Amino acid sequence: MRPTVHDIAAAAGVSLATVDRVLNQRPGVRHVTREKVETAIRELGYIRDVAAANLAKGRTYPLVFILPASDNSFMHGLNAEIRQAVLRSPAERTDIRTIEVPAFDPAALVFVLEELSRERPCGIAMVATDAPEVRATVDRLVRERFPIVTLVSDLTGSLRHHYAGVDNIAAGRTAARLLGRFLGPRKGEIAVLAGSMLVRDHRERLEGFAAVMAAEFPHLAILPVLEGRDDPEVAHRLVADALGNAGIIGVYSLGAGNRGLIRALKEKAVDRTLTVIAHELTAHTRAALVDNTIDAILNQDAGHEVRSAIRVLKAKADGLAVIEAQERIRLDIFLKDNLP
Amino acid sequence: MRPTVHDIAAAAGVSLATVDRVLNQRPGVRHVTREKVETAIRELGYIRDVAAANLAKGRTYPLVFILPASDNSFMHGLNAEIRQAVLRSPAERTDIRTIEVPAFDPAALVFVLEELSRERPCGIAMVATDAPEVRATVDRLVRERFPIVTLVSDLTGSLRHHYAGVDNIAAGRTAARLLGRFLGPRKGEIAVLAGSMLVRDHRERLEGFAAVMAAEFPHLAILPVLEGRDDPEVAHRLVADALGNAGIIGVYSLGAGNRGLIRALKEKAVDRTLTVIAHELTAHTRAALVDNTIDAILNQDAGHEVRSAIRVLKAKADGLAVIEAQERIRLDIFLKDNLP
DNA sequence: CCAAATTTGATGTACGTAAATCAAAAAATC
DNA sequence: GATTTTTTGATTTACGTACATCAAATTTGG
Known part of the structure; x- marks a missing residue:
């Protein structure tokens, strides 16, 4: 059986009240006595029963x-x-x-x-x-x-x-490697859609993404970041515009507002084989993953x-x-x- | 405050003992009385305090x-x-x-x-x-x-x-898609290393893997499964032998025994660009992932x-x-x- | 060495539930 | 209506801890 306060009191040769004072750091215990109790606690391997304590405290x-x-x-x-x-x-x-x-x-x-x-x-x-x-x-x-x-x-x-x-730098790096590996040796440009570069998570994801891209996939060029303010309408407009550029072969969406992204992709890129990686699993991104509009989703639960x-x-x-x-x-x- | 057994007893107009009999399905309660208590429990939204109950039971x-x-x-x-x-x-x-x-x-x-x-x-x-x-x-x-x-x-x-x-069929499917996407349009053969086809997990992984490969990457041919019995030595020999085949461009290791696989890869495939996907994160597979011998690891925690x-x-x-x-x-x- | 201050002990109640006992009441049986 | 059986009530103890109170012992200061 696991030891209780009674066992500690007996082992330390003190009363229950003193053990209680030590355990709950109440005043009125001499240094030597406190040490005796603490030794007993250590030696018996006492662990306070949190459930019982919470019950008593009504915590x-x-x-x-x-x-x-x-x-x-x-x-x-x-x-x-x-x-x-x-x-x-x-x-x-x-x-x-x-x-x-x-x-x-x-x-x-x-x-x-x-x-x-x-x-x-x-x-x-x-x-x-x-x-x-x-x-x-x-x-x-x-x-x-x-x-x-x-x-x-x-x-x-x-x-x-x-x-x-999650570690957002690692998330960005992972996105870069997935995109780079999925695209293989093809040369081209990558569009990045973010919410706002004022948000730390988004900055970090971009940072990790850009680092791996530069180091390991130099044949892929990252275009200036599109800041969609996590708003589907804004995102839609920005992405639709950007897709006018025929050199784009991949998209990394590191923020929210994916509804707009998905709509733009379905309107403008039906005839192209874009590789798309997005963040956050929602009903929309999930459907897009299933119908091959998106190739991979990074998510935090x-x-x-x-x-x-x-x-x-x-x-x-x-x-x-x-x-x-x-x-x-x-x-x-x-x-x-x-x-x- | 959340209701206690006392509140139930009061609300149902019965004694504590009767409430206890109902709660712990002890005999000796008339049907109508039991119903009264159960109604009170429902209406007050009583939930037994498991911590207190376990304390009392010394459970x-x-x-x-x-x-x-x-x-x-x-x-x-x-x-x-x-x-x-x-x-x-x-x-x-x-x-x-x-x-x-x-x-x-x-x-x-x-x-x-x-x-x-x-x-x-x-x-x-x-x-x-x-x-x-x-x-x-x-x-x-x-x-x-x-x-x-x-x-x-x-x-x-x-x-x-x-x-x-984990869902091992899904794991196999995921491995297939990763491998297929990483390899891109290249044609070639895929070696599969398993522990034993008698193990359900391995069969299921292979099943999922083969299904996606056949449906979506028909230009990649799966070679007959190598059964390494999860033994590094056996795995090493089988993989080393198989790598004599120059048509192999990818490897899926769905069981254990990855130490042997990794050794074979380092000996026989230094000059080739194999894409390798393995299961289970261990010190060995981790090191191989870091030094690019393995491209992705699927893992269950x-x-x-x-x-x-x-x-x-x-x-x-x-x-x-x-x-x-x-x-x-x-x-x-x-x-x-x-x-x- | 006495008084004051500090430290310790002894004890009781509480938390919410489980489980047991015994008496009392109600219901079922004859 | 008396008897047996079943159901219910009242009460107690316990689980391990927290916390409060008051008395007793010990230490400290003067």
Whole structure:
């Protein structure tokens, strides 16, 4: 049987109350006594029964998700997954709240974080906007012992405890290699459709993409990035225009707004053999993959990201270890054959 | 606050003891009374606090993993992941035991299952050998309310509650498309290295591979399968021999024994541009991917499979729902750019 | 050495459920 | 209507931990 507080008390030759004081870092224990107890804990291999502790404390985990108010299908999907998590709240003892902040607005994000620091939730998951003032605020909160994880978009160089999202540089590199290998020795130009170069994820994907393209597929030339602002209409116009260029043999769509891309491809490229790689599996991209309009889809699973963020925040709040391999968000590569 | 048994008792106008009898399906409750309680449970939206219940019961989950005694790196990895799970046992209230059975031996597997049916663990995870007698035994145990999940290799058509593994037909199809697309319009022959055609996973991978090859890449001819018995030495000899054929432009290795394959490739194909796709990410295949000997690796994450099997078995033992999307084991596709 | 301050012990209650016991009430049987 | 059987209630203990209270012991300061 696994040891309990009673066993620790007996082993250390102290009372239950003292063990409790040590375990819950309450004051009023002499240094030597504390050491005796800690030794007993170590020697017996005591692990606190978190379930029993939570029961006794009547503990719930108030968690906050901070999301940008962006109207694209990925964010809708993320929201839906958070709602699913809310439905599981009773069983998981979580109490989840979502706050929307204007996208790409560091000041607004900082303001919300400051507010939260007064409210003291037991964990914060945030889609980070990459700015110095955000980093500074996050670092301050982490120092004040707030568990914080970044979601989807990271805040490099900050003290955040964890990042629940994919490595976007690796995603871009992977896209480049897939495109390069699919195209083989053919020479030509590659169109890149992004949402906005102000978004860190998109910049990183492009960075990785361009690096591998330059190093390993120099016969393929990357055209200037089309910024579709993740808007289907804008994307449609930009892509339709670009396809006037007959030298284009491949397309990499690294943001949202794929509906417009797909429509443009179906209108303008029926007679051409374009190789197309896009991000994010949605109903639209899925259909396009199946009908061969798109050749591969790179995806991050929003459900995994949300569940991982919650697991990590709970673990951090309890001071427990996480299973690193389990919390690594993988880049999914979908061809038409391995769709879920 | 979420309702407790006390609230149910009050709402139904019965005592705590009666509620307990209903909840734990103990006898001695009249039909009408039982209905009153069940109505109250439904109306208040009561959900049993599993943590508290497990505490009261002093419950642990005795689980058994049945694995084939195969000496290849995938099974070693799987074993290692089970050992990791054993280390987490105290926190997860599991009590995990592993039983090794001779590989490809339905009778041995049936024997072990029969033994276990007497011992009554609360869940069984098994790497299934696909045979009618195994299916029959599994079905019988499931009918006797044993939670059973298949691991890595499924038992199609059986009543097992869940399969914690990848879709091997889809894996084969994906390999075919990757190979076909990487090779482009080049004509040539494809060598296929398998462990044994007696193993269901390998048969299914080949089946999917051959189907897509025939339908979409008819200019590529699949050579007769090399059965390497998942043994590096045998694989080396077979592949080295096969590479005498100058018409080979691609290789699909769908089993284990990749060490031999890689050695053969490095010895015999330095001057050729072979496109190679292999299964299972190990130290060897990883190195080969990085140095361009292999072009893509398809992988199933043994850690995910083990953790998923445990979660599912626990949930089934408690009669709880599982999060389907979370328990789907995905086929990982690794290029050198997205290695973990 | 005494008083004050600090440290420790002993004990009880609580969390939500399980499980057991025994008495009481209600229903079914004759 | 008495008897047996079934159903229900009331109550208690337990699981492992948290947390509070009060008394007792020990240490510290003067």
